[in-house]
Structures are given as structure tokens and as C-alpha cells.
Amino acid sequence: MKAFSKNQLQRYPVYLKFFKTLLEEGKTCVSSPYIAKCLGYSEEQIRKDLQAVSKEPGVPKKGRDLERLVETIEKFLGYRDSTTAVLVGAGHLGQALLSYPNFAEMGLSIVAAFDSNPALSGRKVGDKEVFPIEKLPNLLPRLNAHIAIITVPAASAQEVADAVISAGARAIWNFAPIHLIVPEGVVVENVNLASSLAVLSHRLNEMLSKE
Amino acid sequence: MKAFSKNQLQRYPVYLKFFKTLLEEGKTCVSSPYIAKCLGYSEEQIRKDLQAVSKEPGVPKKGRDLERLVETIEKFLGYRDSTTAVLVGAGHLGQALLSYPNFAEMGLSIVAAFDSNPALSGRKVGDKEVFPIEKLPNLLPRLNAHIAIITVPAASAQEVADAVISAGARAIWNFAPIHLIVPEGVVVENVNLASSLAVLSHRLNEMLSKE
DNA sequence: TAGATTGTTAATCGATTAACAATC
DNA sequence: TAGATTGTTAATCGATTAACAATC
Numbered sequence: 001m002k003a004f005s006k007n008q009l010q011r012y013p014v015y016l017k018f019f020k021t022l023l024e025e026g027k028t029c030v031s032s033p034y035i036a037k038c039l040g041y042s043e044e045q046i047r048k049d050l051q052a053v054s055k056e057p058g059v060p061k062k063g064r065d066l067e068r069l070v071e072t073i074e075k076f077l078g079y080r081d082s083t084t085a086v087l088v089g090a091g092h093l094g095q096a097l098l099s100y101p102n103f104a105e106m107g108l109s110i111v112a113a114f115d116s117n118p119a120l121s122g123r124k125v126g127d128k129e130v131f132p133i134e135k136l137p138n139l140l141p142r143l144n145a146h147i148a149i150i151t152v153p154a155a156s157a158q159e160v161a162d163a164v165i166s167a168g169a170r171a172i173w174n175f176a177p178i179h180l181i182v183p184e185g186v187v188v189e190n191v192n193l194a195s196s197l198a199v200l201s202h203r204l205n206e207m208l209s210k211e
Numbered sequence: 212m213k214a215f216s217k218n219q220l221q222r223y224p225v226y227l228k229f230f231k232t233l234l235e236e237g238k239t240c241v242s243s244p245y246i247a248k249c250l251g252y253s254e255e256q257i258r259k260d261l262q263a264v265s266k267e268p269g270v271p272k273k274g275r276d277l278e279r280l281v282e283t284i285e286k287f288l289g290y291r292d293s294t295t296a297v298l299v300g301a302g303h304l305g306q307a308l309l310s311y312p313n314f315a316e317m318g319l320s321i322v323a324a325f326d327s328n329p330a331l332s333g334r335k336v337g338d339k340e341v342f343p344i345e346k347l348p349n350l351l352p353r354l355n356a357h358i359a360i361i362t363v364p365a366a367s368a369q370e371v372a373d374a375v376i377s378a379g380a381r382a383i384w385n386f387a388p389i390h391l392i393v394p395e396g397v398v399v400e401n402v403n404l405a406s407s408l409a410v411l412s413h414r415l416n417e418m419l420s421k422e
Numbered sequence: 423t424a425g426a427t428t429g430t431t432a433a434t435c436g437a438t439t440a441a442c443a444a445t446c
Numbered sequence: 447t448a449g450a451t452t453g454t455t456a457a458t459c460g461a462t463t464a465a466c467a468a469t470c
Contacts, residue, residue: 011406038392083412147415173411178225192221
């Protein structure tokens with residue numbers, strides 16, 4: 001199987017959500033021109049994306065079976081086996097993620113949170129207990145969590161990354177706005193609101209200046 | 212000025228944060244090989260990125276002046292003039308964004324929130340008042356907000372988008388996991404956690420399967 | 423059959439990388 | 447001067463788009 005580019009991987013959850021909505025509306029099949037119209041991607045790209053994950057060919061004049069597509073993409077994305085994660089930094093954003101109901105259906109199960117603020121220790125957020133950060137080295141391996149979600153301020157993010165890695169984490173979902181340095185064998189995915197906002201406001205200014 | 216690609220735009224806030232940290236450490240200059248080592252980008256790319264926003268050339272053997280770089284990038288990103296935004300959907304994520312202290316230094320000022328849940332109306336979150344959604348058509352134009360931040364569930368996101376657009380919003384920062392259909396003259400930037408997680412878990416599985 | 427949609431193969435496009443001369 | 451770093455120009459790479467024959 002060839003490698004999937006980042007952009008391509010990011011499209012699959014969008015497809016999945018869309019297909020589920022169509023299923024709820026009672027549809028059974030979907031064609032790439034229709035998907036293209038609704039999602040703003042090109043037909044050809046959609047065909048390539050779906051071909052890359054599905055063995056069965058589509059049917060000319062009809063398209064593809066929605067139920068099978070949903071199943072295929074969910075399997076591909078790993079939604080059908082649960083992965084365990086811990087979260088470090090139970091501030092506003094951390095608490096929001098702890099309370100986010102949709103992770104479960106994505107196969108992501110956050111089992112514990114850690115924070116350096118003693119006032120938070122012992123509290124429960126979204127059903128998950130918040131532990132003092134000191135317990136991380138001991139607890140993380142026992143929870144068998146491969147993924148660490150980092151929602152601490154930028155200044156302490158690298159330190160937290162080092163800690164979770166030496167405790168055994170293999171993947172970091174980093175919400176702090178800095179570049180983390182990690183050894184080989186650890187993957188990092190950044191969610192950087194400042195970057196996202198930069199794109200939005202540049203596009204907005206571009207547009208407004210053209211008027 | 213040539214167009215900036217999305218990837219390129221996303222790098223500037225990363226540079227900026229990094230340069231500010233260096234300034235705090237007392238450094239005055241920075242070279243592209245050093246940036247490359249710390250941020251994981253290539254030297255050539257960094258030079259191109261910095262050249263694209265800065266008129267002054269770098270100095271061989273030294274690099275570029277940090278203070279000037281910070282000023283240049285902040286101006287380029289619009290951090291030095293404030294833009295007004297409203298937020299729709301004051302759930303967990305919405306409240307986290309309302310309480311996020313860093314938007315101010317990015318020139319983004321969220322002036323009001325809206326929610327359909329009457330229990331939230333009148334409450335203040337992060338100093339911002341939450342209004343009933345019905346007041347949006349009336350209030351949004353008076354606040355002169357160009358940007359709408361959408362943090363409602365997927366099922367109502369399109370409806371909210373239509374509402375903010377007809378009330379005058381020109382840019383949507385969309386945190387709902389669906390593709391919004393908008394007329395020309397409106398820009399949308401999506402923050403899709405499911406997409407980000409898809410990249411992370413695919414890379415993780417790839418790595419684990421190679422061991 | 424005709425027409426819509428499929429999958430494949432080739433062309434285009436744009437971003438990143440490499441090579442190298444210029445300069446403090 | 448020597449060496450590090452710069453900016454520019456050309457080469458590479460990969461993703462997206464276009465073209466088109468195959469098929470239900």
C-alpha cells in the first residue's frame with residue numbers, strides 16, 4: 001500500500017461524517033460527482049481517495065454503497081479498535097477535550113488527565129480523574145497509553161513531552177504552539193490555533209483588499 | 212506580492228513564537244541553519260519564508276535581527292491591528308476559546324458569544340457575555356464583527372453559518388467537523404480535530420507496525 | 423442503446439529541495 | 447583571507463487535475 005499524504009488522511013474523516021449524514025437521510029449510494037459538489041473536492045481526487053482504502057470497485061452510473069464505505073473508512077481510520085490516551089494540562093482547553101463526546105466513536109479513549117496545579121488534583125472532568133503531574137511516570141505505563149495529549153502552556157510543553165516519552169508514549173497530540181523535539185520512534189501531530197487563524201485572517205484581508 | 216500557500220502561512224506563527232522565545236533568552240540575531248535545526252524545517256524554506264515578508268536582506272555570517280523579525284511577522288500576520296470576532300456555541304470548546312488568553316496578542320478580539328441554550332444566556336465566560344442566538348442578526352452588524360467562530364455541533368453548523376453570513380460575517384473559523392457551503396466573498400478555515408487525529412493515529416500505527 | 427460514472431494513464435502545477443555564486 | 451551564511455536559479459518531487467477508454 002502506498003503512503004498516504006497528510007492532506008489525504010485529513011480528508012477521510014470529512015468523507016466519513018458526510019457519508020454518515022447521507023445514511024441518516026436514507027440514501028444508500030453515493031457518486032463522486034455528488035460528493036464533489038457537496039464537499040468542494042474534485043471528482044478525480046475523491047475517486048483516488050476512495051480507491052486507496054476500498055478494494056471493491058464502484059459501480060458505473062451508481063457510485064458506491066454508503067454502508068460499506070462507512071465501514072471501510074472507519075476500519076481504515078481505526079475507529080473500530082480503541083486506543084488509549086492520557087491528557088496533560090487540564091486547563092480550559094484540556095477540560096474541553098476531556099468533555100468532548102465524539103472521541104469515543106473515533107476509537108480514542110482518554111483514560112486519565114494530569115496537571116501540575118494541585119487545586120485540580122482529584123477532580124473529575126468529563127468522567128476522567130485529574131492526577132498530579134508527579135504521578136505521570138508511574139501511571140502512564142500502567143495505563144498502557146500510547147498517545148499523550150498535551151494541552152499545557154508553550155513554556156512547559158517540551159518538558160511535558162520529554163516526560164511522557166520517557167514514560168513510554170509513542171505519539172503526541174500537541175496543542176501547545178511550539179515545535180516539540182522528539183526522538184525517532186515518536187510521532188507528533190500539532191494543532192496550532194495561531195497557524196489556523198493566520199490562514200483565516202490572511203485570506204480575509206486578501207479578500208477585503210480586493211473589494 | 213505573490214500568493215502565500217496555506218502551509219507557508221501556517222509556518223509564520225511558529226517562527227514568531229520561536230523568535231520571541233529567543234528574544235527572551237537575550238539573543239539578538241538568528242540564522243536559518245539554526246532555525247532549521249530547532250524547528251525541523253529546511254534552511255532554504257526558512258530563507259524563502261523570511262524573504263517573502265521582510266524587505267531587508269539578512270546578513271551573511273550573522274543572519275537576521277530578531278527584534279525586526281518579530282515586528283515584521285507580527286505586522287504581516289495582522290497582530291498589531293485588532294480584528295473583532297463573535298463566537299457561536301458556548302459549549303465546552305466554545306468556553307475554552309472564550310477563555311483563551313492568547314488571542315488578544317494575535318489581534319483577535321472576541322466581543323460576544325451566542326448560544327441557543329437559554330441556560331447560558333446572560334452568563335459571562337472569559338469576560339464575554341453570552342447572548343441568546345436570536346439576538347445574533349441584530350447584534351452582529353452593530354458589533355462590526357467580520358469573523359465568526361463556530362463551535363456548535365455539526366448538525367447545526369450550516370444553519371449557523373448561513374445566519375452569521377446574512378448578518379454580515381465575512382470569515383468563518385469553523386470548529387464543527389463538516390464542510391460548510393458559503394457564497395463567494397466569505398472565507399472559511401476549518402479546525403477539524405477528527406482530521407488531525409486521523410493523521411496522528413495513522414502515523415502511529417504505521418510506526419508500530421514497522422517494529 | 424445511450425448516458426452517467428467508473429478507473430487509469432498522462433499532463434500540469436506548485437511546493438520543496440538542491441546547487442552555487444555572492445557577500446559580510 | 448577564510449568561512450559561514452546569504453539569496454537566486456534550476457532540478458526534483460509529489461499531489462492534483464485533465465483526458466479518455468471501460469462498463470453497468
